Amino acid sequence: MKYLWQAIKEARYWLITYVALVLCFSLFTWLMDLEAWTSVQFIIIALPIPLAFIPIMLNAQKYRQLDEAAQAFWQEQNDYNERQWLNELPLAAQDQLKVLLASLKQKDDQLNQQNIELKQYKNYIEEWVHEIKKPLALISLVIENRSDQMSPIVLERMVHARNQIKNHVDQILYYARMNSSHRDYRFETLELTSVIHLALAENASILQETAFKSTIQGQAARVVSDKKSLIFILSQLINNSVKYVHTEPKELIFTLNQINTTATLRIEDNGPGVEKEDLPFIFDQAFTGHGSSSTGMGLHLVKQLAEDLAIKLTAESIEGKGLAIILSFPLHEEHL
Template identity: 30%
Template sequence: MRDSMRKSMGKLRRYVPWFLLILGIDGVSALLLWLADLEAFRVLAPLMLLMTVMLFAVIVFVLQRAEKKKEQALFDFLSSPDEWHEENLLKAAGTSDEAWIRMLGTVLRKRQDECAKAEAETADYEEYVEAWAHEIKTPLSLLTMVLDNQSGELPSPTAFKLDYIRNRIQEQISQMLYYARLKSANKDYLFEFVDLRECMEEVLEDYRMLLEEKQFLIRMEFGDSAPEVYTDRRGILFLLGQIVSNAVKYSSDNPELTVSFEKNTPRGDVLRIRDNGIGVKQCDFPYIFEKGFTGDAAEGRNRATGMGLYLSGKMADDLNIRLEVWSERGVGFEMAMIFPRVDRSDRKGTVPLQCGR
């Protein structure tokens, strides 16, 4: 309301000089009338002033209406610069502005076609990436089955190397797939109640051979409360996978991984995952979720891509999960995932929420 009044007053100020000019002309006319006939001046001077004010008000009203119509036509034209809106703008603006309106319409339509072409190409690329990522899962599943069935026949170093390769390929494919998913206009999140214990066990099973190779001591501290949260299962599996992957990459001697859950805290339901690895410098805290940030490459991060935590941060934003990080150099790293509280009774009788945007 206040902004609208301020905008209207700003428009009226543009007409003040013209009003003062008309008053000046009236003043000169009144002076001449006064010199010519005093009685006529007394009668006509107030009438002249009244007529001037009324005429000025009518002119301002007509001009304001025409300008508002022109602004609306311009807005419609900029929103959709087709030929129909261009003709409407020409009618509202008049022939004096025809040249620049025609030129603007040509440029905008050209840019619109280029944007539409780029969007179509991006959509095709996203479809290709997703299709490729799903297709490559078949040979990965076959490799996993072979490793599981013939792990006893393969030498331990060979089995570990093959599983490490499989795990790295799976991780990179997941990152690529979720990166394409995050950049997509439509995001098919399926919100439902998810058991975090089951999700954590599934992720730990995927990294089982790597965890066993480095002799990780794993502690699961979920307590008596049911570790259920209302979120997207695929998204939370991706987040947990990135955290466990970093714990494995940057582990120290006698590595440990502790998973704990706190329900109904003042801030929400909190899942904490803590390791005793090399940790992160405090000066790096503001940048760990930035794209491509890897920290000091000389400290065990020379193979890092800087995409894991970046994608985790973006995914957490989409799922309305707050991430909090604690770390001390040489002591460990902790990621706290804070979920908004949603009671099952509040969702009773509802179906999983399909989110697309």
């Protein structure tokens, strides 16, 4: 029915003109000879008007075939469907459509090539990360087994360099995986206090080196999340505090709380804090704040991972009094 209305709509001016001419001819015939008009009125009026709808019906059929050919092409883009679509078009429109389809095909080929290159780049990054972990493990082994043969300052610098390399390697690995269509999350019930202890243990050397004091307070909470990703999030927040806090004594406070159907984890330091105008942008990619030499990638990855894990992320800060990052976890019924 929609094709019929489309054909009528496009032929409406011609149809109105045609009907007007038939009626005018009928009027003239009636004025000239009433008896003759009475005998031929069916031929003059009743027959021409229905006949006018024959080309309209043919056009409606043409529109339907054109629509079906176009839909078939977009569902499966191949040479056969392209030819079928072109054959349904007027000659003047065929050349224009050929140019358009050629341009689309070129763009599609370029996009496919970019996707291939991006996949190859991602694979290379992941392979590079795994390869760089070998000398990193060797450095850790040397530090553990030969620390008594090193001067304190050399040992301190070795540990610091090892920790920096490890943190950057973890960042680049997670960044490469964030753009992947498949992410290997393993969701399970986790005790937040235990996850905090694991993150602190993973960063024990850098916390000890920088003389950070960490405190866990509040009530225990169980959430459903991916342990590996959650430890990475906490590690990035710990490293962010280590990077910016220079006030003695250096403190990192983890506060657990549960409000109705939400469990919250507040990670707070006593560093310089963030300026009010910068606070809304600290999770943006490459945001580094004023005078910072960092890449700004850590908090951006934290934001991306939090969104994937359905963790609401907020930040609070008073300049000169530290920064607090709050992670809010939705609780399942069995954990309420």
